[in-house]
Amino acid sequence: MESQSRTFQDAIIDFLPDATLVIDREGTVIAWNKAMEALTGVPAEAMLGKGNYEYAVPFYGTQKPMLANLIFMSESDIEKRYDSVERSGDTLVVDIFIPDFRPGGTFFWAKASPLYDSKGNVTGAIETIRDITDRKRAEQEIVRSRRSLADIISFLPDATFAIDREGFVITWNRGMEELTGIPAASMIGKGAYEYALPFYQEQRPMLANLILMPEAEVESRYTHVQREGDTLVVDTFIPSLRGRSGRYFWAKASPLYDPEGNVTGAIESIRDITERRELEGRLARSNAELQIAAEIQTSFMPKVIPQIAGFDIAARAVMAKEVGGDFFDVIPFEIIALNKGTLGLLIADVAGKGVPAALFMALSRIVVRVNALWHRDPAKAISDSNNIIAQDAKSGMFVTLFFGTLSEGDRTLTYVNAGHNPPVVFRSRTETLEELLPTGIVLGAFENQEYFSRSLSIGPDDLVVMYTDGVTEAINAEEELFGTDRLTAIIRETARLPAQEILDRILSGVREFSGDMPQFDDITLLVIKGTR
Incomplete structure (x- = not known):
């Protein structure tokens, strides 16, 4: 059971869009997800088991404490030595600029939290890093607290839920509660597509359900769905949600696997992109107007x-x-x-x-x-x-x-x-x-x-x-x-x-x-x- 829970956690960590690492109490890397591989260019195989701050080298070019290491320091020591770090409960948050990460430097948002054993002892730390140079999405915080699947998903910034192989809800995070107005306690264990009611006012498949369908059936019935490896992505318009006028949503779903590699369920994240779509529309109109203005101005010359x-x-x-x-x-x-x-x-x-x-x-x-x-x-x-x-x-x-x-x-x-x-x-x-x-x-x-x-x-x-x-x-x-x-x-x-x-x-x-x-x-x- 613990192995399956850990596998679920690894699947979720790899599913996360943000770069994430986990260290144990001795500062040794025990998790290094795909987004971290993409961000640093260092594969997980080359980093797992490394300590002595070696995981800081891809970022700073030198071995030095990362935010996760500060979790093990006393509060007074952190406040005295790291005045840019903010504390929220037992979690540390920082915005930082690294001048040599890429040409021109890169801004990062990072968040670190402790991991506990069953007796409440700190056994390690988890750190999530997000490149916010182009997009300031501090509200999309990914907070990690405990090793259980439900706890990890609960802190994801996007509305996220997971279903098992039979289509029953096993996780319904805080973002989903806020988006739909339905508490997790009322949705956990529900099946028969009841989780689609808040979005479509009818029981119908969600993107997570399509993960469990044969690929040919998905491609023939849902032509607007894009496939990226074993992940499905879609942009969709929902005419009404909780009494509000139509909203645009981006959704992403991936399978969950057991230790033998069998699909045991699916996880779906949903993001409201209405403001972005409206902004894109305004920008398109503005660009068209600017192009006309540019042509008129050019005609003056x-x-x-x-x-x-x-x-x-x-x-x-x-x-x-x-x-x-x-x-x-x-x-x-x-x-x-x-x-x-x-x-x-x-x-x-x-x-x-x-x-x-x-x-x-x-x-x-x-x-x-x-x-x-x-x-x-x-x-x-x-x-x-x-x-x-x-x-x-x-x-x-x-x-x-x-x-x-x-x-x-x-x-x-x-x-x-x-x-x-x-x-x-x-x-x-x-x-x-x-x-x-x-x-x-x-x-x-x-x-x-x-x-x-x-x-x-x-x-x-x-x-x-x-x-x-x-x-x-x-x-x-x-x-x-x-x-x-x-x-x-x-x-x-x-x-x-x-x-x-x-x-x-x-x-x-x-x-x-x-x-x-x-x-x-x-x-x-x-x-x-x-x-x-």
Whole structure:
């Protein structure tokens, strides 16, 4: 009987989704489940019987006490040496970060409890470990207290029950009591599918019952059930449960075996995933809306960069999210009565990210474009644009902007810098660098501000590189900034290349510098190169 009980416990431990180990009073490993094998890469055969904290090596790279070992220490010793450990009765709980477990480190939640003999003496300890880096599921605690099957299941966070070979309930845990409102005392020993009544209002097979059916019958009658080895998994919708509207559930069932390997029953865990399903639906709708917004925003950007004699022009925007606040524009002035061979060039960065920044970007682009086509003087165009944008900037948003008119007639760029990152100018004859500093404040902050226009000539092989702060403020794994020095170094190295190749080299330089770090900000570049 004890062997069968122990086998049940081993089956349950291996069934657990969380990594679990058990040590005896001397600190020797007596259980190391499949989830622990998957988490550490160490098979149970290589760990069972090991002591001297060897089971800590896969986690810390060194032999040191695990949470289970603290179970054997006095309460005062634990409180004095391990202030991050919380005690709940005779159970210890801790959240911990292990920096070297995987690249970038891993957060774990761990829980340890003592094991007792029939006389109440502590004979060992059990520890459950959960990777909570991606999912914080602290409520799904797996608490282990005693060696009996019922005690183990009782502490599982998911609603769980077990049936014997004849379909009678042998375990009905606390999670199942909370989910169904039916206490274990009222369900233990029930058969004839009575345990399905709380879910379906009729007596019908549950997933655990399918474990006891022939595989061919399950596959022919229950096409929505997935099989993973000897385990069955299903997502299902139940229209009504305890008077509540329809709920989505995830369920998993596995067989229980006796010492000879015969199936003696089945265990099923049930999880309410309604909130997750609803969130997935909202995310799907949101992603679709973002995709539409991204396509609209992309349509704002010129697909083909107009060119004029004497200049080679390239531009590109790389958004950190689906939509963003950076933008550029190339405005051909031939549509109005201005000198032919003139382009309006614009690069801008809205303070903020995501949809709000994209909406503010759309407003700013339209306002500046209209005023740029109306006024010959860039300073006047930006001044009028600022007044319009400031009137509508109720949320405190603003935009930095560099706007200029490029003329093929006299090879000049007449510009206004409204608080934007100073573009870099490279002079090919002297190989010197200069910056086009601000000539006014950001747009949208205050009305009736003064802006000044300045001009510079662009000779053959001279460069003007306009950029947003997503370039210079890109960071690497050491949290270093890309900075202007790296940018100007690339400009010097590539100054003889065409404008598009210079732009591509700057972008690849930023990507190589950042490595695996995510792009935190939009990146926009506009390059003007004088030609002969």
